Amino acid sequence: MRASPILLALFSTHVAVAAETPTAAQIIERIQKNVGVPWHSETVDTFKAGNPNTPVTGIVTTFAATLDVLQRAAASGKNLIVTHEPTFYNHLDETKEFENDPVYRAKRQFIEQHGLVVFRFHDHWHARKPDGILEGMTTALGWRKFRSPDDPHLFLIPEQTLDRFAFDTATRLKIKTARVIGDPKMKVTKIGLLPGAAGETRQVEMLEQDGVEVLVVGEAREWETTEYVRDAVTEGRHKALLILGHVASEEAGMDECARWLKTFITEVPVEFLPAKEPFWRPN
Numbered sequence: 001m002r003a004s005p006i007l008l009a010l011f012s013t014h015v016a017v018a019a020e021t022p023t024a025a026q027i028i029e030r031i032q033k034n035v036g037v038p039w040h041s042e043t044v045d046t047f048k049a050g051n052p053n054t055p056v057t058g059i060v061t062t063f064a065a066t067l068d069v070l071q072r073a074a075a076s077g078k079n080l081i082v083t084h085e086p087t088f089y090n091h092l093d094e095t096k097e098f099e100n101d102p103v104y105r106a107k108r109q110f111i112e113q114h115g116l117v118v119f120r121f122h123d124h125w126h127a128r129k130p131d132g133i134l135e136g137m138t139t140a141l142g143w144r145k146f147r148s149p150d151d152p153h154l155f156l157i158p159e160q161t162l163d164r165f166a167f168d169t170a171t172r173l174k175i176k177t178a179r180v181i182g183d184p185k186m187k188v189t190k191i192g193l194l195p196g197a198a199g200e201t202r203q204v205e206m207l208e209q210d211g212v213e214v215l216v217v218g219e220a221r222e223w224e225t226t227e228y229v230r231d232a233v234t235e236g237r238h239k240a241l242l243i244l245g246h247v248a249s250e251e252a253g254m255d256e257c258a259r260w261l262k263t264f265i266t267e268v269p270v271e272f273l274p275a276k277e278p279f280w281r282p283n
Contacts, residue, residue: 022267024080024117025052027059031082034264037127045124048087049108050117056080058268061258063251063275065118067107072273074114081118082261084125084133084254085246093120125257132260133253137195140252141172146191154211155191162186162214162240169216175248177279181229182240188213195249200224207232207239214240218249248277 022030024047032039039045048065058078062069065083073081086093088104098104111118125132130152138144138152148154157165163184170178192212194203196219203225207215220226220243229241251274258272 020267021055021057022265023053024050024056024119027056027080027265028052028119030264031121031261032124035124035128037124037129039124043123044086044092045120045122048083048093048118048120049111050079050115052117054079054115054117056117056268059258059261059265059270060273061121061254061261061270062273063247063254066275067110069273069275070107070110070114070116070118074110074116076271078269078271079114079116081116082121082254082257083118084120084122084250084257086120087118121257125253131253132256133195133250134193136253136256137193137249139256141169141193143191143193148211153193153206154209155193157189157191159187159189162188165191165214166242169242170244173244173248173252175244175277176281177245177277178248179243180240181226182214182233186213186238186240188240190214191216194218195253196246200228204228207241213238214242216242216244216249218244218246245277245279247275251275 056079058076059080059082060069060073060078061082062084064085065081065087070081073079088095088098095104134152138147143155143157146155146157148156161184162180162182165188166178166180190211190213192206192209192215194206194215194217198217200221203215203217203220206212207229220241226241229239232239255272258270261270
């Protein structure tokens with residue numbers, strides 16, 4: 001029995017569309033070619049779950065591939081998740097210790113059942129010139145016009161009290177649990193921004209600069225940078241620390257990533273999904 005011309009045409013169109021649909025591996029190859037820095041073999045930027053040969057139905061960028069983000073991605077019909085931070089609770093996504101853990105197993109099962117693919121994009125997004133996370137946060141904070149021409153981490157803002165600065169920053173980023181060390185009435189204009197967990201060495205080095213009165217970070221060990229700033233305040237130094245939380249300090253950088261991906265990926269939809277601040281303030 002000979003197929004009708006209409007059925008043949010529909011079949012040919014379906015095959016053509018399927019052939020044009022990129023796989024997750026092909027999408028990542030494009031990212032590697034477009035990021036603008038050499039791709040290193042020693043990196044955490046690798047596939048963390050799923051089959052790289054899976055045809056991509058849509059892309060989600062996010063700070064972290066939390067189960068909630070994975071559920072929202074699957075519900076929206078998107079199956080490639082480009083995450084900035086680990087998926088399985090440690091920097092290298094080593095899962096041996098979690099093999100019998102019910103939380104890990106449920107998450108892994110969800111990924112497999114819904115045909116999702118998870119890729120981490122951390123090292124090279126930070127290495128990009130300019131740093132993708134820093135660019136996204138600068139835009140989200142509305143600080144682009146205040147940025148130093150010599151150092152993208154430094155900003156000169158209109159004078160205001162530390163209390164007002166911290167409140168406005170937390171409000172702009174919709175943070176419920178930001179924390180501050182310093183005199184609330186101190187007048188500030190010189191801001192340093194180190195998103196994420198830059199570590200004590202970089203944080204203290206920036207605080208030592210005369211051009212920094214307030215250092216804004218994602219997180220800091222409470223027995224390291226926080227105690228350094230507390231002592232500086234007690235000594236009467238014009239210094240302060242604003243801790244946003246790691247998620248809040250980098251999330252806009254993955255929104256920036258979605259915008260960037262759209263400049264060279266057009267076959268499938270690309271969407272940023274916020275992981276959202278994990279903490280809440282008790283009433």
